Every structure is written in C-alpha cells, then in structure tokens.
Amino acid sequence: MNKLLPLMRPGGLIPAHNFGMASDYDKMVKANPALETLYYMDGEGLGITLKKH
Numbered sequence: 001m002n003k004l005l006p007l008m009r010p011g012g013l014i015p016a017h018n019f020g021m022a023s024d025y026d027k028m029v030k031a032n033p034a035l036e037t038l039y040y041m042d043g044e045g046l047g048i049t050l051k052k053h
Contacts, residue, residue, distance in 0.1 A: 005034075005051065012051045019045035 004014070016025055021044060029037045029049050040046040 005032075008051045010051055010053050014049040014051075016047040016049065017044070019047040022047075 008014075016022060019026070019039065019041070025047070026037075029035045029047070034052050035049050036052055037047050037049040040048075
C-alpha cells in the first residue's frame with residue numbers, strides 16, 4: 001500500500017475483495033486521512049478505497 005499511494009492520482013480507487021480476511025489492509029486505510037473507504041460486507045466483503053488528495 002505504501003508504494004502504491006504515491007503513484008495514485010487524487011480520485012483513484014483501490015478495490016479490495018475478501019475484505020473480511022484483510023485486517024491489516026483495513027487498519028492501513030483507516031489510519032490514512034487521505035483515504036476514504038466504503039464497505040460492502042456481504043460474504044467475505046468488498047472494500048472500495050478512494051484517494052481524496
């Protein structure tokens with residue numbers, strides 16, 4: 001994640017499937033104020049993360 005973010009433009013999206021099994025990813029996106037994540041928790045879950053700025 002730390003290598004990806006500098007390459008992303010504002011407004012870029014990161015989809016993450018099987019989100020229920022990725023607690024490290026969840027912690028990283030919640031700790032970064034430049035990111036906003038929407039969760040869809042049916043099954044293993046899906047997360048869509050937006051880079052705000």
